[in-house]
Amino acid sequence: MHPRVFSFTLQAADGAARAGVFQTPHGPLFTPVFAPVGTQGTVKAVTPRDLVDLGASLILANTYHLYLRPGDELIRGLGGLHTFMAWDGPILTDSGGFQVWSLSAINQIDDEGVTFRSHLDGSLHRLTPERSMAIQQNLGADIIMCFDECTTPFDHQYNRIALERTHRWAERCRAAWTNPDRQALFGIVQGGIYDDLRRESARTLVGMDFPGYAIGGLSVGESKEDMHRILETVTPLLPEDKPRYLMGVGTIPDLINGVARGIDIFDCALPTRVARHGAALTRQGQITIRNATYTRDPAPVEEGCDCYTCQHFSRAYLRHLINSQEILAHILLSIHNLRALIRLAGDMRAAILEGRFTSFAAETLANYHSPKDEQGEPQ
Amino acid sequence: MHPRVFSFTLQAADGAARAGVFQTPHGPLFTPVFAPVGTQGTVKAVTPRDLVDLGASLILANTYHLYLRPGDELIRGLGGLHTFMAWDGPILTDSGGFQVWSLSAINQIDDEGVTFRSHLDGSLHRLTPERSMAIQQNLGADIIMCFDECTTPFDHQYNRIALERTHRWAERCRAAWTNPDRQALFGIVQGGIYDDLRRESARTLVGMDFPGYAIGGLSVGESKEDMHRILETVTPLLPEDKPRYLMGVGTIPDLINGVARGIDIFDCALPTRVARHGAALTRQGQITIRNATYTRDPAPVEEGCDCYTCQHFSRAYLRHLINSQEILAHILLSIHNLRALIRLAGDMRAAILEGRFTSFAAETLANYHSPKDEQGEPQ
Numbered sequence: 054m055h056p057r058v059f060s061f062t063l064q065a066a067d068g069a070a071r072a073g074v075f076q077t078p079h080g081p082l083f084t085p086v087f088a089p090v091g092t093q094g095t096v097k098a099v100t101p102r103d104l105v106d107l108g109a110s111l112i113l114a115n116t117y118h119l120y121l122r123p124g125d126e127l128i129r130g131l132g133g134l135h136t137f138m139a140w141d142g143p144i145l146t147d148s149g150g151f152q153v154w155s156l157s158a159i160n161q162i163d164d165e166g167v168t169f170r171s172h173l174d175g176s177l178h179r180l181t182p183e184r185s186m187a188i189q190q191n192l193g194a195d196i197i198m199c200f201d202e203c204t205t206p207f208d209h210q211y212n213r214i215a216l217e218r219t220h221r222w223a224e225r226c227r228a229a230w231t232n233p234d235r236q237a238l239f240g241i242v243q244g245g246i247y248d249d250l251r252r253e254s255a256r257t258l259v260g261m262d263f264p265g266y267a268i269g270g271l272s273v274g275e276s277k278e279d280m281h282r283i284l285e286t287v288t289p290l291l292p293e294d295k296p297r298y299l300m301g302v303g304t305i306p307d308l309i310n311g312v313a314r315g316i317d318i319f320d321c322a323l324p325t326r327v328a329r330h331g332a333a334l335t336r337q338g339q340i341t342i343r344n345a346t347y348t349r350d351p352a353p354v355e356e357g358c359d360c361y362t363c364q365h366f367s368r369a370y371l372r373h374l375i376n377s378q379e380i381l382a383h384i385l386l387s388i389h390n391l392r393a394l395i396r397l398a399g400d401m402r403a404a405i406l407e408g409r410f411t412s413f414a415a416e417t418l419a420n421y422h423s424p425k426d427e428q429g430e431p432q
Numbered sequence: 433m434h435p436r437v438f439s440f441t442l443q444a445a446d447g448a449a450r451a452g453v454f455q456t457p458h459g460p461l462f463t464p465v466f467a468p469v470g471t472q473g474t475v476k477a478v479t480p481r482d483l484v485d486l487g488a489s490l491i492l493a494n495t496y497h498l499y500l501r502p503g504d505e506l507i508r509g510l511g512g513l514h515t516f517m518a519w520d521g522p523i524l525t526d527s528g529g530f531q532v533w534s535l536s537a538i539n540q541i542d543d544e545g546v547t548f549r550s551h552l553d554g555s556l557h558r559l560t561p562e563r564s565m566a567i568q569q570n571l572g573a574d575i576i577m578c579f580d581e582c583t584t585p586f587d588h589q590y591n592r593i594a595l596e597r598t599h600r601w602a603e604r605c606r607a608a609w610t611n612p613d614r615q616a617l618f619g620i621v622q623g624g625i626y627d628d629l630r631r632e633s634a635r636t637l638v639g640m641d642f643p644g645y646a647i648g649g650l651s652v653g654e655s656k657e658d659m660h661r662i663l664e665t666v667t668p669l670l671p672e673d674k675p676r677y678l679m680g681v682g683t684i685p686d687l688i689n690g691v692a693r694g695i696d697i698f699d700c701a702l703p704t705r706v707a708r709h710g711a712a713l714t715r716q717g718q719i720t721i722r723n724a725t726y727t728r729d730p731a732p733v734e735e736g737c738d739c740y741t742c743q744h745f746s747r748a749y750l751r752h753l754i755n756s757q758e759i760l761a762h763i764l765l766s767i768h769n770l771r772a773l774i775r776l777a778g779d780m781r782a783a784i785l786e787g788r789f790t791s792f793a794a795e796t797l798a799n800y801h802s803p804k805d806e807q808g809e810p811q
Contacts, residue, residue: 094752098759102740103479123727123752131730131748139744348502351510361481365518369510373473373502380477380759 056081059237059264061296061317067410069288069315072402075265075296077143077195078235079135080110084296084317085401087308087394088113088145090325093122094138097325098383099391101139107360107392108399111143111196113320116188117152121171121178125191133193145196145320147300148185148226148241151269154203162202164218182225190232197236198267199226206245206275216250219243220257227261237264239298245270246279248286255290266291267298268316272307281310288315305334305397305421309414312401319398324390329383331375334393338422342386347372360392361385435460438616438643440675446789448667448694451781454644454675456522456574457614458514459489463675463696464780466687466773467492467524469704472501473517476704477762478770480518486739486771487778490522490575492699495567496531500550500557504570512572524575524699526679527564527605527620530648533582541581543597561604569611576615577646578605585624585654595629598622599636606640616643618677624649625658627665634669645670646677647695651686660689667694684713684776684800688793691780698777703769708762710754713772717801721765726751739771740764 056062056076065072075082088111089096089104096104096112104112114134119125128137134144150167153160157169157178166181185200201219204211223240230238240258244250258266268287271280284299291297296317302308303321311319324334331343335355342354353363354371362371362385374382397417404413435441435455444451454461467490468475468483475483475491483491493513498504507516513523529546532539536548536557545560564579580598583590602619609617619637623629637645647666650659663678670676675696681687682700690698703713710722714734721733732742733750741750741764753761776796783792 093756093758094749095756095758095760098763100482100740100760100763101744122756123748127728127748130728131746137746137749139749349506349509361479365480367510367516369502369506370473370516370518377472377474377501379472379474380762381474381479383759384477384479384763 067405070410072405079143085398087398088320090322098387108395113145117149125188129191144194146194148198148200150201151203182222183229186229199223201241212245239265241267241269265296272302284314325387328386334390339424362389446784449789451784458522464777466777467699469701477766487774492524496528504567508570523573525573527577527579529580530582561601562608565608578602580620591624618644620646620648644675651681663693704766707765713769718803741768
């Protein structure tokens with residue numbers, strides 16, 4: 054039987070960790086999955102065919118950026134985002150809410166929506182739940198997100214006000230969602246670092262019955278303890294048969310800790326951003342390839358990595374490219390860093406399916422050194 | 433019978449135009465051939481596997497740049513340039529002479545060699561014919577070049593002095609050339625825009641019996657008429673059974689006019705440089721994809737082009753990438769522009785083998801509009 058579009062099949066669980074398949078119009082997503090970020094309709098410095106080669110399945114694009122430039126109507130006129138960026142696999146677009154909060158020059162929030170100035174040219178714009186949905190329909194991603202209010206996670210009183218607005222907006226997004234066979238609309242659990250608000254948010258959104266649920270407002274300055282506790286609070290309240298997406302999270306320990314607490318989908322701009330700063334993500338921790346210690350190092354970026362970069366180039370070559378300000382440095386480090394997280398997601402999936410996730414997670418976390426521990430000469 | 437290394441087999445001639453095969457330790461070169469330039473050990477913004485995919489066979493790297501950074505000894509220690517940059521095909525290195533003349537802060541020429549300051553840090557360096565050969569041996573390219581004196585092409589008196597030095601240096605390079613089974617040393621015909629000097633240079637170098645001959649000092653400010661006349665003067669004096677390389681030349685009309693006058697090998701940084709400025713090489717002329725006229729254009733960069741870029745992306749998408757300052761713009765336009773010249777070389781080869789080069793050249797030149805004719809809105 055052909056699987057129903059947007060059905061999520063749980064294939065195995067190992068503690069809270071899950072392995073599953075989420076069916077989309079552009080093919081299945083095998084979870085846990087890490088999605089590279091293609092903010093402006095391109096994963097920075099990587100061609101779509103290199104993304105396929107490094108095992109990417111889901112790509113995220115940013116509604117805020119594409120709405121401002123080149124414009125969602127232009128993209129629709131050229132056949133939608135899949136055709137525009139030549140990506141045949143599943144795409145997820147966010148709602149624009151986070152970028153309005155974090156990037157735009159001015160924003161005024163009222164119960165109807167948000168008024169903001171473009172970070173590009175200062176022009177005045179307005180987003181509402183209905184506008185966000187219309188833009189996301191023009192872009193045509195497989196997974197679209199409810200328009201929510203993003204805010205500081207550390208003010209209980211304001212988070213309650215913002216949360217109630219986010220829930221009303223989720224209802225309006227659901228009402229404006231007209232093509233559930235082509236686009237899956239995910240609700241976003243908010244509530245800052247407060248367990249009571251997070252619980253309330255999860256219950257309210259589950260009551261609206263979305264095809265998937267995201268957890269937003271994390272990795273924005275809170276402690277790892279807060280992040281982990283909130284995941285442990287929220288995921289048990291989410292339905293087992295729907296995918297769970299932790300937004301904007303993407304270090305190696307964060308992915309492991311997220312999967313251990315029941316998360317299925319991740320995205321983060323970290324791997325490509327770190328690459329443009331001349332550094333590499335590895336299971337042992339982040340390494341700064343720019344450092345003089347790698348001047349004559351014939352080793353690949355990461356021993357045992359199967360990516361194109363590690364299979365063909367030395368750290369010494371990459372360091373030379375970085376020092377020479379060559380674009381190929383960005384390309385090759387982006388390929389490695391994306392592969393590092395996608396390979397990790399795949400390894401976690403295999404461990405879950407084989408019932409050995411707990412030991413895999415413990416060993417991998419024990420071997421990992423956070424970037425601040427990094428040894429090496431100063432940059 | 434296995435072909436002898438560095439043998440050149442002339443397969444067909446059509447007027448002065450030639451199709452042949454040059455055997456190198458890293459595989460055969462089918463001529464006419466266009467070589468992408470990888471100045472610092474990378475063709476800017478293009479991975480080696482994308483170079484293979486777009487049909488590149490020969491890559492040029494710059495001795496001056498690699499000597500200064502990361503250093504030829506370092507590259508030798510890592511297995512040589514082929515291993516360092518992960519390019520398994522043939523590589524050609526220049527001698528450093530042209531960059532010493534065009535890039536370095538100060539240079540003093542004497543009969544022994546050239547003293548110059550690095551364009552990177554002002555440090556003092558000295559190149560001699562013997563040093564250039566030693567550096568090129570460390571790099572390990574398949575084709576290496578004699579160290580010559582580059583100068584303005586418009587001063588007959590000085591060109592005579594420079595030419596005599598270039599010929600003495602060619603003798604010294606030949607004497608310092610110790611591995612003719614692994615590296616083919618090409619002599620470089622100089623002499624500015626002066627037919628008498630060019631003839632003298634060709635005869636002198638042919639007398640030294642090199643495995644190939646380059647024509648240097650063109651495309652440095654002289655008229656097209658001068659360039660064409662000099663090619664017509666020089667190539668008939670070169671042996672039929674040796675490849676002929678026109679250095680640093682790479683527009684579409686220049687390639688056609690070069691092949692029509694008996695040239696086999698070309699290199700130029702133009703395709704990747706033009707790409708980084710948001711423009712594309714096409715058989716109809718150069719087009720500035722950045723222009724507003726392409727905002728909603730669903731067409732590929734060039735109709736009929738078989739490159740990855742033209743097979744998957746619209747001009748509208750590329751314009752969006754350029755406007756958004758995305759690295760993928762450089763990648764995709766570099767792929768197209770390199771393919772444009774490599775495809776042209778291949779089409780010329782086919783036309784020569786089929787005896788229809790004259791009409792191919794006439795038609796292609798008639799359809800081509802030089803960049804200054806380009807229509808479109810100002811950038």
